[in-house]
Amino acid sequence: MKRLFLVLFLILGFFLLFKGISYAISPAQQATIATQEEWNKDWKYLCLEKWQDFGFNSPEEVKKAQIGKPFPIKMVDIKEFVVAKEIIPQTREAYRYVFPIQVEGKVVNEIHTGLSSGKWETIMIGGNISKVLYEIAAANDIQPDEVNIVFLGTSKYLVFNSNQEEVAVKITENDKSYKNQVDVFKQEAKELQEFISNKGENMQEYIGLMLIEGERSIQQENWLKRLARFIQYKLQI
Numbered sequence: 001m002k003r004l005f006l007v008l009f010l011i012l013g014f015f016l017l018f019k020g021i022s023y024a025i026s027p028a029q030q031a032t033i034a035t036q037e038e039w040n041k042d043w044k045y046l047c048l049e050k051w052q053d054f055g056f057n058s059p060e061e062v063k064k065a066q067i068g069k070p071f072p073i074k075m076v077d078i079k080e081f082v083v084a085k086e087i088i089p090q091t092r093e094a095y096r097y098v099f100p101i102q103v104e105g106k107v108v109n110e111i112h113t114g115l116s117s118g119k120w121e122t123i124m125i126g127g128n129i130s131k132v133l134y135e136i137a138a139a140n141d142i143q144p145d146e147v148n149i150v151f152l153g154t155s156k157y158l159v160f161n162s163n164q165e166e167v168a169v170k171i172t173e174n175d176k177s178y179k180n181q182v183d184v185f186k187q188e189a190k191e192l193q194e195f196i197s198n199k200g201e202n203m204q205e206y207i208g209l210m211l212i213e214g215e216r217s218i219q220q221e222n223w224l225k226r227l228a229r230f231i232q233y234k235l236q237i
Helices: 002-024 027-049 059-064 129-139 182-198 200-217 223-236
Strands: 071-076 091-103 106-116 119-125 148-152 155-162 165-170
Touching: 027 059, 027 091, 027 106, 027 119, 071 129, 091 129, 091 148, 106 129, 129 155, 148 182, 155 182, 165 182
Parallel strands: 071 148
Antiparallel strands: 071 091, 091 106, 106 119, 148 155, 155 165
16 A cells, blocks of 8 residues: 555656646746846836836836736748638747736736747837737636737737637727627738739748748757756746
8 A cells, every 4th residue: 555655656746747847848938037037137127217118107117017927929820721710720829929018917018029049038028919918808708818819921810719709809000999800810811822822832932941940940948958947047036
């Protein structure tokens, strides 16, 4: 009996260790570390200096600001996209995240972080994707995690399911009606497919090279380096 308990204890310990390591080296956690470090190092001081430009009401608000939970940006493989099918099942992560900058739970701005040459780094500060995402989630009585950020070419959409219907909201500066634009999304996808097709073999080859290069760019550092970075980050908190 003691031997059985020992085996079960070892199995449980191994499972928890594996789960902990998986969490520590996950893309979301590594992106969070990079974003938090860059915020403390650079972005926070830039916001303190130009607080009005970044949507804050005062420097004191900047000091209270917190980096929120990341939302993954997704994309579709335009060559493989099937217009007749639903959008969400055809998306895949783009190894890029949107981090809301929040003051007492209110989204003030956001930071975009992505994977480049194996390393996570902040790409830009500024935007309204996360703010609109929270508004849409509240309006549809769903959790923010249920809303997918999907980039299609230069367009940005929020895609989710509501009342057993797929909804796609295009994020634009002028239109804040947040109406369902699934048809617009699919029409844009169709036009992109036609554009690629009309350009012939050269464009097909170019897209293929872009996909290959894209796959290379999203290869993370080996798991030991990521784990070491996670441990170092936790020790600094």
